[in-house]
Amino acid sequence: MCFNKFQDLGKILVWISFSTIYNSHELNLSNTIEKVLNFSIFMEQVAQDEIEDLSLSPPTVGSMQIAGSNGFGHNIEFMSQAYLRNRSCSEIDIEVDHNTCITHNDQPLPIFLKFANVEYKVKINQAFSNNPVKAVVSKVASQFEHDNYKHILKGITGSVGPGQILALMGPSGSGKTTLLKILGGRLHENVRGTVTYNDIPYNPALKRRVGFVTQDDVLFPQLTVEETLVFAAFLRLPSKMSRRQKYERAEVIIKELGLERCRHTRIGGGLVKGVSGGERKRASIGHEILVDPSLLLLDEPTSGLDSTSANRLLQILQGLAKMGKTIITTIHQPSSRIFHMFEKILLISEGYPVYYGKARESMEYFSSLGFIPEIAMNPAEFLLDLATGQVNDISIPDDLYPPQCTSEQERVVIRYLQHKYKIQLEPKENHQIAKAPEHLQMAVKVKKDWTISWWEQFRILSKRTYKERCRDYFDKLRLVQSLGVAVLLGLLWWKSSTATEAQLRDQIGLMFYICIFWTSSSIFGAVYVFPFEKIYLVKERKADMYRLSVYYVCSTLCDMVAHVLYPTCFMCILYFMAGFKRTVQCFFLTLGATLLIAITSQGAGELFGAAVMSIRRAGMVASLILMLFLLTGGYYVQHIPKFMRWLKYLSFMYYGFRLLLKVQYSGDELYDCESKGGCRTLQSSPSFDTVNLKGGLKEVWVLIAMALAYRFLAYLCLRRKINICNL
Numbered sequence: 001m002c003f004n005k006f007q008d009l010g011k012i013l014v015w016i017s018f019s020t021i022y023n024s025h026e027l028n029l030s031n032t033i034e035k036v037l038n039f040s041i042f043m044e045q046v047a048q049d050e051i052e053d054l055s056l057s058p059p060t061v062g063s064m065q066i067a068g069s070n071g072f073g074h075n076i077e078f079m080s081q082a083y084l085r086n087r088s089c090s091e092i093d094i095e096v097d098h099n100t101c102i103t104h105n106d107q108p109l110p111i112f113l114k115f116a117n118v119e120y121k122v123k124i125n126q127a128f129s130n131n132p133v134k135a136v137v138s139k140v141a142s143q144f145e146h147d148n149y150k151h152i153l154k155g156i157t158g159s160v161g162p163g164q165i166l167a168l169m170g171p172s173g174s175g176k177t178t179l180l181k182i183l184g185g186r187l188h189e190n191v192r193g194t195v196t197y198n199d200i201p202y203n204p205a206l207k208r209r210v211g212f213v214t215q216d217d218v219l220f221p222q223l224t225v226e227e228t229l230v231f232a233a234f235l236r237l238p239s240k241m242s243r244r245q246k247y248e249r250a251e252v253i254i255k256e257l258g259l260e261r262c263r264h265t266r267i268g269g270g271l272v273k274g275v276s277g278g279e280r281k282r283a284s285i286g287h288e289i290l291v292d293p294s295l296l297l298l299d300e301p302t303s304g305l306d307s308t309s310a311n312r313l314l315q316i317l318q319g320l321a322k323m324g325k326t327i328i329t330t331i332h333q334p335s336s337r338i339f340h341m342f343e344k345i346l347l348i349s350e351g352y353p354v355y356y357g358k359a360r361e362s363m364e365y366f367s368s369l370g371f372i373p374e375i376a377m378n379p380a381e382f383l384l385d386l387a388t389g390q391v392n393d394i395s396i397p398d399d400l401y402p403p404q405c406t407s408e409q410e411r412v413v414i415r416y417l418q419h420k421y422k423i424q425l426e427p428k429e430n431h432q433i434a435k436a437p438e439h440l441q442m443a444v445k446v447k448k449d450w451t452i453s454w455w456e457q458f459r460i461l462s463k464r465t466y467k468e469r470c471r472d473y474f475d476k477l478r479l480v481q482s483l484g485v486a487v488l489l490g491l492l493w494w495k496s497s498t499a500t501e502a503q504l505r506d507q508i509g510l511m512f513y514i515c516i517f518w519t520s521s522s523i524f525g526a527v528y529v530f531p532f533e534k535i536y537l538v539k540e541r542k543a544d545m546y547r548l549s550v551y552y553v554c555s556t557l558c559d560m561v562a563h564v565l566y567p568t569c570f571m572c573i574l575y576f577m578a579g580f581k582r583t584v585q586c587f588f589l590t591l592g593a594t595l596l597i598a599i600t601s602q603g604a605g606e607l608f609g610a611a612v613m614s615i616r617r618a619g620m621v622a623s624l625i626l627m628l629f630l631l632t633g634g635y636y637v638q639h640i641p642k643f644m645r646w647l648k649y650l651s652f653m654y655y656g657f658r659l660l661l662k663v664q665y666s667g668d669e670l671y672d673c674e675s676k677g678g679c680r681t682l683q684s685s686p687s688f689d690t691v692n693l694k695g696g697l698k699e700v701w702v703l704i705a706m707a708l709a710y711r712f713l714a715y716l717c718l719r720r721k722i723n724i725c726n727l
């Protein structure tokens with residue numbers, strides 16, 4: 001009786017040690033070895049003690065001219081003719097036209113983008129909350145509140161056409177990125193005002209005509225520059241282009257962006273060493289311009305670049321604009337050389353439009369209002385000083401300078417610009433811009449028939465996923481871990497036969513350990529995949545690069561290679577060292593059962609990851625559920641209270657463990673053992689259910705059903721989460 005308690009206590013200690021390993025996410029080899037050693041010492045002790053007490057339970061192209069005034073007195077002129085003239089000079093187009101025979105219809109559709117009185121606000125307590133319960137509660141609460149919103153954009157108006165670059169300038173937090181996302185069709189909720197593309201509101205057909213380069217480069221770190229662009233070309237270019245043509249298109253982009261030197265270098269990032277910041281940024285731009293978008297939006301493309309690289313990048317953008325693309329870029333602090341490359345600028349401060357018009361006329365405009373720099377200044381610096389209120393080197397009109405606010409100097413200019421000159425600052429006549437011709441309006445609504453077939457997408461994406469994941473350092477570590485643990489367990493259970501009850505118990509312990517090892521290894525191998533790849537997935541889905549189902553299938557199958565390969569190597573070593581039944585049939589059945597456990601666990605890991613979509617929370621959820629399944633798996637707790645018994649039927653570990661037992665023993669050994677008078681406890685144990693230990697088909701079906709159900713639910717969760725995510 002006393003020993004009984006000791007053994008239970010021991011099991012709980014082992015369980016706690018497992019719990020600690022997984023809670024701290026330290027799935028490294030040394031830890032595993034240490035835990036296995038502890039476990040084996042404990043098991044050995046139990047085996048010896050069992051001899052004394054056996055009463056225990058086991059363990060289109062057109063031209064138009066639009067003219068208007070922006071309210072500052074500056075004329076807005078869309079010179080669509082200019083880009084048409086310049087098209088023939090484009091190296092990219094010449095290459096593609098001659099070598100790839102793209103028809104005239106594939107040339108970028110000229111897009112005239114207009115936005116008027118754009119306002120955006122977010123509910124303060126709702127900000128950054130993805131929790132649906134919180135969202136509903138705050139929605140109800142908001143009905144009783146008045147204005148609990150943070151106003152981020154406060155009536156921004158402007159326009160930009162093909163051949164032009166519009167720069168969004170302003171201090172950090174002024175709302176540039178938010179405006180860019182709205183213009184790129186990535187933000188719809190709580191947006192007021194009108195945004196039109198050739199006078200047509202945003203529609204999904206525009207997805208493939210808009211390129212969006214985010215502030216942080218979202219490219220797979222494990223792929224090389226060339227692979228990144230070639231895979232993107234294969235996935236995004238029209239199906240009528242041959243593979244050779246697509247490859248050549250990627251080649252042209254590599255040359256055009258000056259990426260030849262680093263074409264075989266990995267993108268890198270985080271812990272992976274890779275290309276420089278400028279090269280990564282150019283690769284990001286290349287990723288977007290591959291498909292010849294009509295509208296290119298870039299968020300801080302020059303951040304982190306030296307002035308030469310930034311200059312070079314802007315020259316590339318100028319070249320693209322000359323080819324007929326409409327370009328909008330946010331920029332922090334451009335040099336005067338870069339500043340003069342912009343056709344237009346829109347200066348934003350705290351969400352208000354401070355200046356919108358031609359870049360070269362900005363200084364003149366503010367001088368006319370009485371804002372004059374006292375020292376020689378870069379115009380961009382001058383404008384930013386005005387927007388932030390740092391007016392030490394700027395003379396401002398005296399009569400508008402409230403004396404009591406000297407300590408709040410920063411706010412003075414803002415207030416002054418926003419309220420006193422409101423009439424001049426808000427472009428009024430924007431709506432008088434001529435309408436886009438009808439054929440351009442129609443073209444915006446037509447979805448480019450560029451989608452390659454499901455199988456073709458699968459073929460390309462699976463190659464990319466495989467390449468990217470195979471180079472993952474952690475996979476190599478997992479292989480070493482699997483082999484190391486197999487050898488270690490093999491040594492511990494060396495040729496342990498089922499001759500005696502004690503040895504039988506040892507083997508049952510080993511079975512459960514195999515079950516725990518592959519369940520946890522597969523769950524933790526899968527749970528982080530979607531949270532890690534979320535940003536890439538959101539970006540590529542926003543660009544309509546492939547179907548979500550293709551991504552899901554590729555991801556699952558590529559990972560499954562590891563979930564099949566490692567357990568196979570593991571079992572090949574352990575099976576013969578540990579003295580399991582030496583028959584071919586039994587070996588393959590045990591291997592099959594182990595693989596089924598690993599594949600079901602992978603599905604569960606995917607589900608937990610897709611359900612929470614957060615790296616930190618995914619690990620916590622996986623640990624908790626794993627521990628619960630472990631306890632109800634049929635080894636640690638034999639007498640689960642009735643009201644908790646349903647838990648074991650949810651636990652794939654319970655079915656996996658039973659299956660392993662059934663495959664290995666088919667009931668006979670346990671009966672034999674009992675006939676020798678040594679195995680009474682085993683047989684009477686309700687969890688092992690030795691009476692029904694023959695067969696195992698039921699467990700196989702349950703595990704298969706669970707594997708499919710987990711995956712189906714994971715796909716649904718992923719779809720929901722990705723659709724509501726924004727970059």
Ligand SMILES: Nc1ncnc2c1ncn2[C@@H]1O[C@H](COP(=O)(O)OP(=O)(O)OP(=O)(O)O)[C@@H](O)[C@H]1O
Pocket residue numbers: 122126127128150152170171172173174175176177178179
């Ligand atoms: N969903 C949101 N909830 C709450 N605040 C938000 C949300 N989105 C943006 N903001 C806030 O709106 C303001 C503008 O953000 P935005 O990212 O557009 O600024 P930015 O001008 O691009 O800044 P930076 O140059 O530093 O990137 C910031 O103060 C930001 O915190």
